[in-house]
Amino acid sequence: MSKKGKLIVVSGPSGVGKSSLIAKAMEKRNDFCFSVSVTTREARPGEKDGEDYFFISREQFARMVEAGELLEHASYVGNDYGTPRAYVEQKREDGFNVVLDIEVQGAGQVHEMMPEAVMIFVVPPSLEELEQRLTLRGTETPEKIRGRLQRAKEEYQQAVFYQYIIVNDDLAVAADEFSAIVTASHCLYEDRKNYLTESQERYES
Numbered sequence: 001m002s003k004k005g006k007l008i009v010v011s012g013p014s015g016v017g018k019s020s021l022i023a024k025a026m027e028k029r030n031d032f033c034f035s036v037s038v039t040t041r042e043a044r045p046g047e048k049d050g051e052d053y054f055f056i057s058r059e060q061f062a063r064m065v066e067a068g069e070l071l072e073h074a075s076y077v078g079n080d081y082g083t084p085r086a087y088v089e090q091k092r093e094d095g096f097n098v099v100l101d102i103e104v105q106g107a108g109q110v111h112e113m114m115p116e117a118v119m120i121f122v123v124p125p126s127l128e129e130l131e132q133r134l135t136l137r138g139t140e141t142p143e144k145i146r147g148r149l150q151r152a153k154e155e156y157q158q159a160v161f162y163q164y165i166i167v168n169d170d171l172a173v174a175a176d177e178f179s180a181i182v183t184a185s186h187c188l189y190e191d192r193k194n195y196l197t198e199s200q201e202r203y204e205s
């Protein structure tokens, strides 16, 4: 892989299936890298440190912010989350498409800094279905679920800067759409216009 990888930002309400659809798309492709975030929230049963998140203290989080080690960061329903900068930059240089699963405020920061980032918002078929998925996942208390549904409604209002919306109804279809968007992002005119000039120059020399 020689070309620089894309930065792929995936947002959407908690429980919509972002992790599931990213994991499914990654099963079929070896050009994706998932950026593991740091968070101050507690690990859910089954979550692994360094795989799902780096679980850190509020003091460690504050130190990383202070040192400029986070590409973006935001708080979400009582906890802090952030994207370690170095990993993203290194993997993109290595040619991987780096996938960030981040909420809307952090995504807005990335969009401002890097307008070329691919911005995808994932929605459920309905908010009733979202509530059911959160309940069935069984990782949050009813009170936390209410907080996340409230935040989902706010995020719908703020999500005006995304380029793509994926409706996660059938997971396989959603994963295929995700993969197709990334593939298409590599075919952009801006990325390929050198073919117009270079092939002509080669032909004429």
Ligand code: ADP
Pocket (backbone or CB within 6 Å): 012, 013, 014, 015, 016, 017, 018, 019, 020, 021, 133, 134, 136, 137, 168, 169, 170, 171
């Ligand atoms: P997120 O990462 O957005 O918080 P998850 O990937 O953890 O969401 O998914 C939340 C729950 O919904 C999980 O129990 C997952 O198995 C389930 N889920 C994901 N996608 C679908 C889908 N298309 N249809 C039904 N359930 C789904």
Ligand code: 5GP
Pocket (backbone or CB within 6 Å): 010, 011, 012, 013, 014, 015, 037, 038, 041, 072, 073, 074, 076, 081, 082, 083, 101, 102, 103, 104, 105, 106, 107
């Ligand atoms: P959860 O606690 O359900 O894993 O994640 C809660 C929310 O935090 C989700 O919307 C998820 O996308 C977001 N999130 C996870 N990591 C980051 C991050 O590094 N930065 C930001 N801004 N949001 C994140």
